[in-house]
Amino acid sequence: MDFSLSEEQRMLQETVGKFVADRYSLDQRKAYMAQSAGHDHAVAGELVDLGLTLVQIPEEQGGLGGDAFDAMVVGEALGPGLVLEPVMDVMTAVSALSGGRDDILEDGNSHTLGLYERGQRYSLNPAITSVEGGKVSGTKTLVPHTAGTTHALVSAKENGQVGLYRVALSDAAVTVFNYPLQDGRPFADLQLDGAEAEKVDGISMAEIEAAVARMTIAECSVAVGAMQAALDMTKEYLSVRKQFGRPLAAFQELQFRLVDMNMEVQDARSMAIWAANQANLTTGEALLRAASMAKAKIGKAATYVAEDSIQLHGGMGMTLDYGIGAFAKYLITFNLLHGDVDYHMGRVMRLGG
Numbered sequence: 001m002d003f004s005l006s007e008e009q010r011m012l013q014e015t016v017g018k019f020v021a022d023r024y025s026l027d028q029r030k031a032y033m034a035q036s037a038g039h040d041h042a043v044a045g046e047l048v049d050l051g052l053t054l055v056q057i058p059e060e061q062g063g064l065g066g067d068a069f070d071a072m073v074v075g076e077a078l079g080p081g082l083v084l085e086p087v088m089d090v091m092t093a094v095s096a097l098s099g100g101r102d103d104i105l106e107d108g109n110s111h112t113l114g115l116y117e118r119g120q121r122y123s124l125n126p127a128i129t130s131v132e133g134g135k136v137s138g139t140k141t142l143v144p145h146t147a148g149t150t151h152a153l154v155s156a157k158e159n160g161q162v163g164l165y166r167v168a169l170s171d172a173a174v175t176v177f178n179y180p181l182q183d184g185r186p187f188a189d190l191q192l193d194g195a196e197a198e199k200v201d202g203i204s205m206a207e208i209e210a211a212v213a214r215m216t217i218a219e220c221s222v223a224v225g226a227m228q229a230a231l232d233m234t235k236e237y238l239s240v241r242k243q244f245g246r247p248l249a250a251f252q253e254l255q256f257r258l259v260d261m262n263m264e265v266q267d268a269r270s271m272a273i274w275a276a277n278q279a280n281l282t283t284g285e286a287l288l289r290a291a292s293m294a295k296a297k298i299g300k301a302a303t304y305v306a307e308d309s310i311q312l313h314g315g316m317g318m319t320l321d322y323g324i325g326a327f328a329k330y331l332i333t334f335n336l337l338h339g340d341v342d343y344h345m346g347r348v349m350r351l352g353g
Helices: 007-023 026-033 041-050 068-081 087-096 205-240 252-281 284-318 324-336 341-350
Strands: 111-114 130-132 135-144 151-158 161-168 174-180 186-196
Touching: 007 041, 007 068, 026 324, 068 087, 068 205, 068 252, 087 111, 087 205, 111 135, 135 151, 151 186, 161 186, 161 205, 205 252, 205 284, 205 324, 252 284, 284 324, 284 341
Parallel strands: 111 151, 130 151
Antiparallel strands: 130 135, 135 186, 151 161, 174 186
């Protein structure tokens, strides 16, 4: 099968790559993180103007009608910028869980996902959050939260059945606790005390699991882009840093280490391509298994690249001012979000891997 990019995909890749180069250097990103919202609202608006969140929305609903390969192209191009905004979440899961509602699809960037609960590890089955009489109560953790977020799509149980509910964050019964992840991305916990909840029709546990699987596959491509950038930064450092009158890159042992890192990046890229193809072709348990295979492989590779890039930079890699640390933090955080290597390896086995 030919996995080369189409002309439209190359244009999409170039557009996103130019945005990252112009607006998301490591110094710019550091300045965005220092703002009260944890990111720059104007830059987030520019991302909205690019129309990336429309990539996987059908054309008849005003989107671009793209598939998982298009999401993969966007993700890998975003990776070197370590973008703070939840672009991939909105592009994949929010649009998939909209239930076809225009008020969500047309303003997806103002919506976030509240699917996890404290003490439940990576389970998507809500144990605490419930709906009664049109009001939702409970807690949600690890909710992406930017300055423009106005609503959350929250999973909850009503009469024993899992569903999805749209909740306004401005509701007096909603308390938002903001915090950054280790890599700087703005997240929040939600406390829901009888907040008004609109049920999103047609969404059950199966749809939620499938949406998170496709989001996980898309975010794997972001990690591949970040891994490639970390490898390139490490190569550059070893080529200019000298020891005993020679560039570090001239030492054979360090060349071998770079080769090993490159093999991990290329293997991860191949897995991301395979997983995107599976996201287009499969549903149900086959989709969940594909997402877990990809996350287990790429999560392990991401950790390897993060650790080796720091080690090959030596003491410089441990300083806050040098950029490689930002990539290492992102890659380690990526491995933990939506299930770590152990969780996904276990799910592969449970699903007949």
